[in-house]
Amino acid sequence: MGGGCETVCKSDKIRKGVCYGNHGKGYVDLGRKGIPLPLYSRSGKFSLQLIRDVMQYGGSEIATIALRRANADSPENILDFLPEHLTLLPNTSGARNAEEAVRIARLSRELGCGDFVKIEVIPDAKYLLPDNAETIRATEILAKEGFHVLPYMYPDLIAARRLADAGAAAIMPLGAPIGSNKGLRTKDFIQILIDEIDLPVIVDAGIGAPSQACEAMEMGAAAVMANTAVATADNCPMMAHAFKLAIEAGRAAYLAKLGRVLESGAEASSPSPASYRIKEGSHA
16 A cells, blocks of 8 residues: 655654653643654655655654555555554545545544544645634544544634634644745744644644754744655755754754844843953952
8 A cells, every 4th residue: 555644753652642752852742732852754755665764864753644545556555664663643635624534534543543633624726725614623523532633724823722622632734835845934823823722733834944844843833744845855864864953953942942132232242341351450
C-alpha cells in the first residue's frame, strides 16, 4: 500500500492524549498546552525510499497516513519504510464535508490505526483552504466517540474556540496555503490563537524554511509541520535535520523568553567611557 504521511516529534509512547518525547526532551500534551519539541513532516511528496531517512534526520515522531489516498495497487507498503518508533496518525485528506471526514476516521479505527485522527475538510480544490464550520462539526462528532482529534483549520479565534469546545485535542492552523513554502503569512492570527486558546497549537501548511519553523516555535507553537520545504530541497534528509535543529532552537528561545525590543532609540551593549571613569574614581 502506498500513501502519504506526516510526522511529529520523537515519542516513546502515546497514551491518553499525551505524546512524550525521547529522553525527557519534551512532550506534546494533547489535552492542554504542553512542553513540546516536535517536527511534523509530511511524506506524501517523498519517494518511499527517502521516507525513513527524512524521518530519522528530522527527529519525527508521529506518521500521519492519508487512508483515502492509499494506492492499493502498489507493491510497496509505506509502513515498511517508517521507523518502528513512529506512531500512526491517520488523516481525513480528501474529505469535502464533515460526513466524509467522520467516515474516514471511523474506517481508520476499524483498520487498527487507533483513536488519533487529523481532521482535514477541504472542499476548495484551488487554494486547499479548510472549511472551519464543517471541521468543527466533524470534531464534535468524533470527540464524542473517543477520538483524539487534531483539526486542520484557518486561523480564526472564534472557530478555534468552538473547536476547543467541541473537544479538539489540539488545533492546527495554516501558516500559508498548502505547498506554497511562503512561511508564516498568518503569523499575527496564529499568535492570537497561541495566546488565547488553551490547547497545543501546531502550525500546519506553508512553512518553507527552517528559519520560519524556528520563528513559529519562538512564538510558542507546540509543533510545526513541514512537507514541501523538505520534499523540494536538493538534499531532503539534510533539510529535515535543519528543521529539527531550528525547532529545538526556537523552543529553547521561547523557554528562555526573548529579550525586550526598543521601539525607538538605542542602548549601548557596554558601558560608556564616562561610566568607566566614574567607576574608577569611586574606587580611588
